[in-house]
Each structure stands twice: as structure tokens, then as C-alpha cells.
Amino acid sequence: MTEKLWGGRFSKKTNPLVEEFTKSIQYDHKLAKYDVLGSLAHVKVLKKAGYLSAKEAAKLSAGLSVIYRSVENGSFKPDPAAEDIHTNIENILMQKAGETALKLHTARSRNEQVAYATKLYCKEKINELDKAASALITALNKLSVKYKGLIIPGFTHLQHAQPVYAKDYLGAYIEMLKRDKNRLGFIAANIKLTMGAGALAGTPIQASKYEHAAVNSLDSVSDRDFIAEILSALSIIGMHLSRLAEDLIIWSTKEFGVIAIDDAFCTGSSLMPQKKNPDVLELIRGYAGRLYGNLVSVLTMMKGLPLAYNRDMQLDKEPLFESFELGLSELKVMTGLIATLKFNKDKIADQLEDESLYATDLVYYLVDKGVAFKNAHTIIGKLVAYSVNNAVSIQGMDDYELRKFSDKLIKKEIIKLFDPLISVKSKRSIKR
Numbered sequence: 126m127t128e129k130l131w132g133g134r135f136s137k138k139t140n141p142l143v144e145e146f147t148k149s150i151q152y153d154h155k156l157a158k159y160d161v162l163g164s165l166a167h168v169k170v171l172k173k174a175g176y177l178s179a180k181e182a183a184k185l186s187a188g189l190s191v192i193y194r195s196v197e198n199g200s201f202k203p204d205p206a207a208e209d210i211h212t213n214i215e216n217i218l219m220q221k222a223g224e225t226a227l228k229l230h231t232a233r234s235r236n237e238q239v240a241y242a243t244k245l246y247c248k249e250k251i252n253e254l255d256k257a258a259s260a261l262i263t264a265l266n267k268l269s270v271k272y273k274g275l276i277i278p279g280f281t282h283l284q285h286a287q288p289v290y291a292k293d294y295l296g297a298y299i300e301m302l303k304r305d306k307n308r309l310g311f312i313a314a315n316i317k318l319t320m321g322a323g324a325l326a327g328t329p330i331q332a333s334k335y336e337h338a339a340v341n342s343l344d345s346v347s348d349r350d351f352i353a354e355i356l357s358a359l360s361i362i363g364m365h366l367s368r369l370a371e372d373l374i375i376w377s378t379k380e381f382g383v384i385a386i387d388d389a390f391c392t393g394s395s396l397m398p399q400k401k402n403p404d405v406l407e408l409i410r411g412y413a414g415r416l417y418g419n420l421v422s423v424l425t426m427m428k429g430l431p432l433a434y435n436r437d438m439q440l441d442k443e444p445l446f447e448s449f450e451l452g453l454s455e456l457k458v459m460t461g462l463i464a465t466l467k468f469n470k471d472k473i474a475d476q477l478e479d480e481s482l483y484a485t486d487l488v489y490y491l492v493d494k495g496v497a498f499k500n501a502h503t504i505i506g507k508l509v510a511y512s513v514n515n516a517v518s519i520q521g522m523d524d525y526e527l528r529k530f531s532d533k534l535i536k537k538e539i540i541k542l543f544d545p546l547i548s549v550k551s552k553r554s555i556k557r
């Protein structure tokens with residue numbers, strides 16, 4: 126039998142439409158474990174404050190522990206008729222601990238319960254996310270080691286720019302993920318598991334009886350900053366993974382052909398038998414939109430809410446749960462894909478023949494000979510344009526032709542510059 130946590134004031138039964146419309150059990154059952162942990166902490170407080178005898182406290186704790194274990198071993202079945210998980214668990218406790226369970230809600234409100242349980246859930250999920258991000262960093266590191274000396278064309282505006290080490294390219298994503306981990310760490314450290322807020326005004330229990338008494342009870346029950354922060358961090362992770370996905374999608378095309386994604390991480394077409402599609406990467410790219418949407422949904426829901434708790438806040442859960450789950454599965458699937466990724470060295474070698482990749486090195490060459498950078502830039506710009514317009518390679522030009530652009534351009538010297546290794550080695554500004 127499903128009991129409400131309120132009802133004394135009402136002379137009519139709740140309209141079934143209202144029951145359906147207001148309930149959150151269909152998703153907040155995910156908070157079961159954390160709600161029980163909050164209740165166990167609350168039992169300790171009630172005992173210290175003298176609201177529960179040692180025997181009563183033991184009885185409630187024992188009942189709660191049984192529920193806890195059922196959640197952990199997967200046998201806990203949420204009651205679809207309950208209003209929410211907090212109601213559901215108190216009802217179960219009534220069956221297990223009888224009348225004593227009626228005392229559990231002393232000096233307590235669901236407003237605090239839901240905030241406390243959600244915070245605990247977030248701390249645990251952040252931990253999982255942190256581990257998943259570390260696993261992806263490890264996979265990227267391994268790939269970097271495997272292709273240690275490999276040089277690839279670097280792009281800006283998706284146009285050939287300058288040669289770079291593959292390990293530096295992969296390292297850029299490692300840096301992003303490290304920042305993601307730091308961001309999550311700051312957020313987790315900032316989540317305070319406070320108690321004693323009651324519904325909004327505090328409780329008759331001395332602050333000293335609580336492990337972390339609320340500094341401000343109104344804020345404590347109505348703060349959802351941590352959710353906005355997490356959704357923002359997850360949006361940024363989604364953005365990073367979407368960028369990586371996009372790079373890999375482009376690189377795996379026939380036109381680029383510089384990487385091969387493992388068969389196990391691609392899908393096919395029902396009509397075209399030749400297709401090997403990067404659907405996993407496309408979904409990672411697509412889900413970034415969902416992650417951003419969840420952030421915007423919670424920020425918009427919170428905007429303009431008067432203090433303290435309002436039922437609107439119940440709507441923070443689905444976006445929060447979904448974003449955590451998406452972030453985790455994206456990190457995991459990307460880790461598998463990166464661990465099996467292969468670079469196509471031959472195709473990369475062909476691409477590195479493009480002379481335009483070394484144009485900047487020619488500018489530095491002239492600068493070293495005393496030409497002002499801007500002038501050197503113009504000279505090489507003209508040289509490149511001449512080479513493109515007349516379909517002649519710079520390396521094929523003799524000293525007489527080169528001198529038309531600058532008498533400082535000496536063929537036997539510049540010819541050495543069209544070398545990816547010389548190009549990357551000449552960049553000394555990077556702290557490795």
C-alpha cells in the first residue's frame with residue numbers, strides 16, 4: 126500500500142491525473158541508494174539529538190541496511206505507485222520497522238532529502254566519469270607511443286598548415302581531458318553534503334549534532350548550482366569528444382585516408398555493401414547537442430525561481446542522469462575506438478609532400494638571413510602563388526628563378542627545408 130508523506134490536511138483524494146503528473150519515481154528511483162545513505166545519516170542525528178532511543182535507531186538502521194543491500198544486489202524494485210523514491214523507501218521501511226519508521230521524518234523534509242541524495246549521487250558519478258576520462262587519456266597516450274615518430278600534416282581552417290607530430294595532435298586531446306578531470310574535481314570538492322535545513326528554515330536540532338550543518342538553510346535546499354556545473358562540465362567533455370570525433374571522421378574518408386577505424390567500431394549500410402561508416406563518431410558528435418540541451422534545460426528551469434524549494438526543481442533529474450550516462454558511455458566507446466585506431470603511414474607520407482606545408486619554414490629561413498618577417502612573408506607568398514599558378518614546384522626551381530623573388534633564396538639550402546622532420550624539429554618553443 127502506497128502512503129503519501131503528506132495528506133493530513135487534505136479532505137479529498139488526489140486526482141489521478143495529478144498523481145501521474147507530479148510523480149518522479151519513474152526516474153528518481155536511481156537515487157534509491159543515496160536516499161538510504163541520507164536516511165542512515167539522519168538516524169544518527171536523531172539519536173544524538175534524543176529523538177530516537179538507541180533501540181529505535183538500531184531498528185531503523187537495520188531496516189535501512191536491508192533496503193540498501195537490496196538496491197546494491199539489484200533486487201530492489203521501485204513501486205511505480207509511489208510519488209517518488211523518498212516516499213517509496215519510507216513506505217518500505219514502515220513494513221520493516223513498523224511504527225518506529227514514523228519517527229524517521231522528524232526534523233526532515235524531502236526538500237533536503239532530494240538535495241542530499243542528488244549530491245551523493247553526483248559525487249559517485251563524478252568519480253566514475255573521472256576514471257573513464259583517465260582511461261581515454263591512457264588510450265591516447267598508448268597510441269602516441271605506438272606512433273612516436275610519426276609526423277602528420279597539421280591543419281588550420283581544415284587547410285594544410287604545418288607538419289606536426291601525431292603525438293602532439295593526440296596530446297592536444299589529452300590536455301583537454303586533463304582539464305575536464307580538473308573541472309570535475311573542483312565541482313566535486315565544492316559539493317557540500319549539508320543537513321539540518323528542514324524544509325527551508327532549519328530544524329530544532331542543534332547544529333553541532335550534524336556532521337555538516339547547513340550554513341544557510343534556504344540556500345541548502347534550493348541550490349542546484351552543482352547540477353548546472355556538472356552539466357556544463359559534461360557539455361565541455363561532449364564538445365571535446367565531438368571535436369575528436371569530427372577529426373577522425375574526416376581523416377577516415379577516402380579523400381584523407383590517413384587513419385583506419387577498426388571494423389569493430391564501425392557499422393555498415395543495409396543497401397551499399399562497400400560501406401564502413403563511422404556511426405559511433407557521428408553519434409558522439411550528435412550527442413553533444415543533447416548534452417548542451419540538458420544544461421540549457423536546467424539553467425532555464427532554475428532561472429527566476431523564488432526561494433526556496435519549488436517543484437520545478439524535480440525536473441533537474443532527467444537531464445542530470447542522462448548527461449552523466451551519455452558522458453560515461455561516450456568516454457568508454459571512444460576509449461575502445463582509440464585503442465584500436467591505426468594511422469596510414471603511406472597516405473600520410475604522400476600528403477607530407479605538399480610543399481605548402483613548408484612555406485612558413487621558408488619564411489623563417491629568410492628571417493634568419495636578416496629579412497624582416499613581414500617582407501619574408503610577402504616574398505614567400507609570391508613564390509607560393511607563382512608555383513601554384515604555373516604548376517611548378519618550388520623544389521624544381523633553379524637559383525635563377527628563385528632570385529626573382531629574393532637573392533637570399535639559395536636552392537641547395539632551401540631544398541632541405543621540405544622535410545617534415547626538419548620542420549617539426551625546428552620548433553623549439555614547446556616544453557615537452
Ligand code: ARG
Binds near residue numbers: 149235434436438439
Ligand atoms: N520528488 C521531489 C523532487 O525531486 C521531492 C521533493 C518534494 N518536495 C515538496 N515540497 N513537494 O523534487
